[in-house]
Amino acid sequence: xxxxxxxxxxxxxxxxxxxxxxxxxxxxxxxxxxxxxxxxxxxxxxxxxxxxxxxxxxxxxxxxxxxxxxxxxxxxxxxxxxxxxxxxxxxxxxxxxxxxxxxxxxxxxxxxxxxxxxxxxxxxxxxxxxxxxxxxxxxxxxxxxxxxxxxxxxxxxxxxxxxxxxxxxxxxxxxxxxxxxxxxxxxxxxxxxxxxxxxxxxxxxxxxxxxx
Amino acid sequence: xxxxxxxxxxxxxxxxxxxxxxxxxxxxxxxxxxxxxxxxxxxxxxxxxxxxxxxxxxxxxxxxxxxxxxxxxxxxxxxxxxxxxxxxxxxxxxxxxxxxxxxxxxxxxxxxxxxxxxxxxxxxxxxxxxxxxxxxxxxxxxxxxxxxxxxxxxxxxxxxxxxxxxxxxxxxxxxxxxxxxxxxxxxxxxxxxxxxxxxxxxxxxxxxxxxx
Amino acid sequence: xxxxxxxxxxxxxxxxxxxxxxxxxxxxxxxxxxxxxxxxxxxxxxxxxxxxxxxxxxxxxxxxxxxxxxxxxxxxxxxxxxxxxxxxxxxxxxxxxxxxxxxxxxxxxxxxxxxxxxxxxxxxxxxxxxxxxxxxxxxxxxxxxxxxxxxxxxxxxxxxxxxxxxxxxxxxxxxxxxxxxxxxxxxxxxxxxxxxxxxxxxxxxxxxxxxxxxxxxxx
Amino acid sequence: xxxxxxxxxxxxxxxxxxxxxxxxxxxxxxxxxxxxxxxxxxxxxxxxxxxxxxxxxxxxxxxxxxxxxxxxxxxxxxxxxxxxxxxxxxxxxxxxxxxxxxxxxxxxxxxxxxxxxxxxxxxxxxxxxxxxxxxxxxxxxxxxxxxxxxxxxxxxxxxxxxxxxxxxxxxxxxxxxxxxxxxxxxxxxxxxxxxxxxxxxxxxxxxxxxxxxxxxxxx
Numbered sequence: 090x091x092x093x094x095x096x097x098x099x100x101x102x103x104x105x106x107x108x109x110x111x112x113x114x115x116x117x118x119x120x121x122x123x124x125x126x127x128x129x130x131x132x133x134x135x136x137x138x139x140x141x142x143x144x145x146x147x148x149x150x151x152x153x154x155x156x157x158x159x160x161x162x163x164x165x166x167x168x169x170x171x172x173x174x175x176x177x178x179x180x181x182x183x184x185x186x187x188x189x190x191x192x193x194x195x196x197x198x199x200x201x202x203x204x205x206x207x208x209x210x211x212x213x214x215x216x217x218x219x220x221x222x223x224x225x226x227x228x229x230x231x232x233x234x235x236x237x238x239x240x241x242x243x244x245x246x247x248x249x250x251x252x253x254x255x256x257x258x259x260x261x262x263x264x265x266x267x268x269x270x271x272x273x274x275x276x277x278x279x280x281x282x283x284x285x286x287x288x289x290x291x292x293x294x295x296x297x298x299x300x301x
Numbered sequence: 302x303x304x305x306x307x308x309x310x311x312x313x314x315x316x317x318x319x320x321x322x323x324x325x326x327x328x329x330x331x332x333x334x335x336x337x338x339x340x341x342x343x344x345x346x347x348x349x350x351x352x353x354x355x356x357x358x359x360x361x362x363x364x365x366x367x368x369x370x371x372x373x374x375x376x377x378x379x380x381x382x383x384x385x386x387x388x389x390x391x392x393x394x395x396x397x398x399x400x401x402x403x404x405x406x407x408x409x410x411x412x413x414x415x416x417x418x419x420x421x422x423x424x425x426x427x428x429x430x431x432x433x434x435x436x437x438x439x440x441x442x443x444x445x446x447x448x449x450x451x452x453x454x455x456x457x458x459x460x461x462x463x464x465x466x467x468x469x470x471x472x473x474x475x476x477x478x479x480x481x482x483x484x485x486x487x488x489x490x491x492x493x494x495x496x497x498x499x500x501x502x503x504x505x506x507x508x509x510x511x512x513x
Numbered sequence: 514x515x516x517x518x519x520x521x522x523x524x525x526x527x528x529x530x531x532x533x534x535x536x537x538x539x540x541x542x543x544x545x546x547x548x549x550x551x552x553x554x555x556x557x558x559x560x561x562x563x564x565x566x567x568x569x570x571x572x573x574x575x576x577x578x579x580x581x582x583x584x585x586x587x588x589x590x591x592x593x594x595x596x597x598x599x600x601x602x603x604x605x606x607x608x609x610x611x612x613x614x615x616x617x618x619x620x621x622x623x624x625x626x627x628x629x630x631x632x633x634x635x636x637x638x639x640x641x642x643x644x645x646x647x648x649x650x651x652x653x654x655x656x657x658x659x660x661x662x663x664x665x666x667x668x669x670x671x672x673x674x675x676x677x678x679x680x681x682x683x684x685x686x687x688x689x690x691x692x693x694x695x696x697x698x699x700x701x702x703x704x705x706x707x708x709x710x711x712x713x714x715x716x717x718x719x720x721x722x723x724x725x726x727x728x729x730x731x732x
Numbered sequence: 733x734x735x736x737x738x739x740x741x742x743x744x745x746x747x748x749x750x751x752x753x754x755x756x757x758x759x760x761x762x763x764x765x766x767x768x769x770x771x772x773x774x775x776x777x778x779x780x781x782x783x784x785x786x787x788x789x790x791x792x793x794x795x796x797x798x799x800x801x802x803x804x805x806x807x808x809x810x811x812x813x814x815x816x817x818x819x820x821x822x823x824x825x826x827x828x829x830x831x832x833x834x835x836x837x838x839x840x841x842x843x844x845x846x847x848x849x850x851x852x853x854x855x856x857x858x859x860x861x862x863x864x865x866x867x868x869x870x871x872x873x874x875x876x877x878x879x880x881x882x883x884x885x886x887x888x889x890x891x892x893x894x895x896x897x898x899x900x901x902x903x904x905x906x907x908x909x910x911x912x913x914x915x916x917x918x919x920x921x922x923x924x925x926x927x928x929x930x931x932x933x934x935x936x937x938x939x940x941x942x943x944x945x946x947x948x949x950x951x
Contacts, residue, residue: 115802116761121826122809123764128828130835131817132771139844140767145756148848185851190898192920207740207884209784210800215851219766222758223750225800227573231742234886234939235515235657235929243748253936254925258740260882261918261942262780262854263898290750327583328542333607334590335545340609342616343598344552351625352548357537360629397632402679404701419521419665421565422581427632431547434539435531437581439792443523446667446720447710447734447876455528465717466706470521472663473699473723474561474635475679502531514743517796524733524878525792573744577736577793656930659743670889711875 149218152183153266154287156216158280160193161271171195174266178216188215188264194257195268196294201252202267203241203294205233206259213264217289224293234258244295267292272300361430364395365478366499368428369510370492372405373483383407386478390428400427400476406469407480408506413464414479415453415506417445418471425476429501436505446470456507479504484512514659515666517573522667522710543582550589555620558596561633562689566661567591637696639681643726645700649675650732653702653724661689664728668720671708672732676721677701684725697726733785733878734885736792741886741929762801769808774839777815780852781908785880786810856915858900862945864919868894869951872921872943880908883947887939890927891951895940896920903944916945 126132156178160167170177174191178184191213194202206212207230212220223229232240237254241247248254257265269291275283278301290296338344368390372379382389386403390396403425406414418424419442424432435441444452449466453459460466469477481503487495490513502508520526538544554564567588568576576584593599603610620628645651655670656662663685681696688694702724706714739745757763773783786807787795795803812818822829839847864870874889875881882904900915907913921943925933 115805116759119761119764119768119805122805122823123768125818125822125826125828126768126772126812128834129818129822129832130837131775132768133837133840135841136771136837136839136844137764137767139841140770140848141763143845143848144766145763147845149756185849186847187851189851189853190855190901192896205740207886208737208882209787215849219756221751221754222800223748226745226748227739227742227796228745229748231739231745232748233740235741235743237937238934240748244750250934251936253938254934255937256939258884258939258941260884261898261901261904261944263918263920263942295750327586328540331542331545331549331586334586334604335549337599337603337607337609338549338553338593340615341599341603341613342618343556344549345618345621347622348552348618348620348625349545349548351622352551352629353544355626355629356547357544359626361537397630398628399632401632401634402636404677417521419667420518420663421568427630431537433531433535434581435529438526438529439520439523439577440526441529443520443526444529445521447522447524449718450715452529456531462715463717465719466715467718468720470665470720470722472665473679473682473685473725475699475701475723507531515741516744517742522734522876523736523792525735525789527791570744572746573742574793574796577796654930655928657741657932666885709874711873713876 144214144219148183148215150216150287150289150292151284152181152218153213153216153289153292154284155280156181156183156193156266157268157287157292158283160268161275161283162280167268170268178266183215185215187211188213190263191216191266192257192263193266193268194255196270196297198270199252200255201241201248201294202255202257202265203233203237204257204259204265204267205230207231207234208258208260211259211262211264213266216266217292221289241295244290246296267294269296269298272298274300356426356431360395360427362428362499362501362504363496364393364430365425365428365501365504366496367492368393368395368405368478369480369499369504370495372480373487373495374492379480382480390478395427397427399423400425402475403428403478404469404475405478405480406467408482408509410482411464412467413453413460413506414467414469414477415445415449416469416471416477416479417442419443419446420470420472423471423474423476425478428478429504433501453507456502458508479506481508481510484510486512514569514661515657516569517576518569519666521665546582546586546589550585552618552620553589553593553598555618555628556596556598557619558598559592560688560691562661562683562685563691564588564592565685566689567595569661635683636679637681637683637694639696639698641681641698643678643698643700645675645678645698645726645729645731647675647678651675651700651702651729652732654728654730656728658686660686662686662728664724665722667709668702668704668722668724671704673702673704673708673722675700676703679723682725684727686727699723699725700729702729733788733880734876735788736795737788738885740884765801765805765808769804771837771839772808772812772817774837774847775815775817776838777817778811779907779910781880781902781904782910783807783811784904785908786814788880854902855898856900856902856913858915858917860900860917862897862917862919864894864897864917864945864948864950866894866897870894870919870921870948871951873947873949875947877905879905881905881947883943884941886928887921887923887941887943890923892921892923892927892941894919895922898942901944903946905946918942918944919948921948 174193210225386405422437682699683694706718898918901918902913925937
C-alpha cells in the first residue's frame, strides 16, 4: 500500500509519483534557505523547532478521536458538536490554524460522509493534525468528488447503493470532521477506550470504525 | 521566440518546457526499438525512410499556400474550395492522412478564423505538413479557445473588438484550413508569386498575409 | 476521460512561443518515431482513436513533461505491447524472441506515398436519418465517460447551434475500445464564447467543435 | 484560474494509495519547510489566499511532479521574493545582503502555540443581508476568472441548493490579489451528483461546496 512512497521510479519515465523526489538536493536547498532567513533575522530557529514540535507531537488525530469518543458518550456534547462544532471542539482545547471554522458531519446507517479538498489539501489540522500523503494526492483530490464510491472501495469500504454518500469539498475556510458511527459491542466502554478505536481515516470518511 | 526549445532548464525545477528533454537517452531508446521491429520483420526500414522523406520534403505548408493562391486567383476554384474543400484540394494533388475530410474557412474584414485542437494536436497534414511545436504546446491548446485574442496579440495580431473571432477546435476527423485575406497591392501577381506570400501561420489563423 | 489532455480553457501554461524557422524535426529520432508509429500502425492492430487514448492515459505528470514525439514514442510502445506485436522481454532485451517467426512488413517503401495519399476516411454510409438539422439549438451532454471521448469538458452542458452536418462518421468512444465503429452523424456545433466562458468574453466571438450525436441533446 | 490545481472530477491519476503507519513527516526537511512557511508568514506580507495562488501558479508540469512540501518550498521562495523579504542575489548566494539591517523575527518560540491555537478566522462582521436563504435553488456562475478563485470548474453552471449560511467571510478572489478582504456571505451549497456528473452517478449521492455570493446566481 505504500507504493507511492518508494523511490524506485526515476524521474525519467516515472509513474505519477508525488513524494520524495530529489530528496537530498531539496534538503540542501531547504537548509540553505533556513540559514539565510535566520541570518537575516526573519525567522527564529527556536520558533521553527516549536512549530515542528507542535505538529510532530501535540496536534494529531488523537485530538479528533477524543472529540468523537466524547460525542459517542455524551448526548448533550454530541448535540452541541453538531450544532456548533467550532465552540464544542474549542471546549476540548482544540482550535486555531486550519480549524478556525469547524463543521462536524455525522455518519448514520443511511448517510456516509467523505471529506476532500479538490483545490489544494485543506484539512482540519487542530483535530487531525497534518494530512496524510494520500489525502494530498492528485488521485484522491480528483476522484473523491466524481467517484467517491470507487475511492471508498479501494479503502475496503463497499457501500450499498441506497446509502447516500455526501462529499464535502473544502473550498473555503470551513473544515469538516466526520463523526463516524459508533460500532457495536462498545457499550459501557470509557471515552478513553473508545478514543483508541477511532482512526484518522474514519474521521475523514474513508473508513468506518471497527468493532473492538 | 525559441525559448521553448532551449535545453537550459533542467528537469529539477524546470519550466513547463515541452520539447527536447533527455534527448540522447530517447534517441538511443528509439534506435533500439527500430532495430527490434526491423529484426522481427514488423517494419521495413526503407518504408520508414520513405515516411520521413514524405514529411521532410514533400508535404508541407507550400501545398496549402498553392491552394490559397489559386483561390485568390480563380473565383470558381475558391467557390469550390469553400463548398467542398476535400475534393477541391484533392484536385490539386493533396489528400490523405490527417486531411481526409477538409473544411476551408475564409477570413474577411469582419471574420477571423483560428484553428486549434485542444484534445491532442490535430492538424491538416496534406496541406500544411506536420504541426509546429507551438501548435502542439499546452499553452496554445489551452488558451486558443478561452483567450484567442490574447493568443493572437502574442503573434502580433491585435484584432478590433468588432471583428468576430471564430475558433475551430478539431475534435473529430474534419481538418480546417484558413483562407487568409488577400493583401492589398497584389493585383496582377501570378498564383506562384502569390503562394510565396502565404505563410503557414496565416493558414492556421495566427497571422495575416502581409502585403508584398 | 476527463484527462490531462483535455486542456481547452485551462490557465497557467504561459505564453505561446513560436520558433522562428522551425525545422520539421528537431532531431533525427523524432522522424523515426513518426515513421515507426505509422509503419507499425499498418498492421491495423489498433486504430487512431485507440492510439490517441494510449497517449491520453500516460501518467499526467509525464503527459505535461514529455515532448510530443516522446509521448508518441511511449505510446507506440504501449500499443505494440498491448497488441502483442512485441513482448516485454523483447523490449527489455532489444532482441527478437527466436520462438516467434520473423514477419513480413505490410508497409513497404513503394506503398508509403499511396497510403499517405489515401489516408483513412472516417465517413461511413448509413441509412439512418440525422437527429439534428442545421440551425437547430442543441446542448452538449453533461456526461463524463471514463474512456476515450472527443467531447471536451469545456462545452459540456453548454448550449450551441448545429452549423454543419458532416454525415455519419466512426464514433471514437466505441472505436477506441475496439467495440466497433458505430458510425453516427457528426455535426459542427457553434457555441458563443459568452456561453462557454461567461460575460467577459467578446460577444461576437464563437467556438466551433465537431460533435457526434451521442454528445448532444436537442435544447 | 482554471489551473492544474483544479482537479476535481479529473480521470487518469490512478488509485489512491494509503501508506500504512505513515509518519507525520517523511524527512526532516519537510518539517522545516512547514515551519519556515509558517514563521515567514508571521511577517504578514502575504495572506493564505495569496499563498495558495503562489502554489497554483507553479508551472503545471512541476505542480504534478513535485511533492506537497516541495511545492510549499517553491512557493515560499516565490512569496519571500515577491514580498521583498529576500532578494534574488541573497537567494543565489545564500548570504544576507550586508546593506540590509538584520530584522527581529515577529514569531518567537513562546508565541508559537498561542498563534496556532488562535489561528486566523475569516468570518467578518457585516451589516449586509444575505442574498440567499437556506433551501433556495442557486446556480454556480459560469465564470472563468484568470486569478485566484475557489469556485471549482466542476460546479460552474450547475444547479444546487443552499444548505447552510456561514455568515460573511473574507473573499479569496480579492484577498489573493491584495485588493482587500471584501467579506461576503459564504454558503454551503449542495449539488446532486447527477447534476454534476450525469445520469450514471448514484441518485442519492451529493457533493457539498462552500461558495461565496459572487460565485452564485439565484436559479
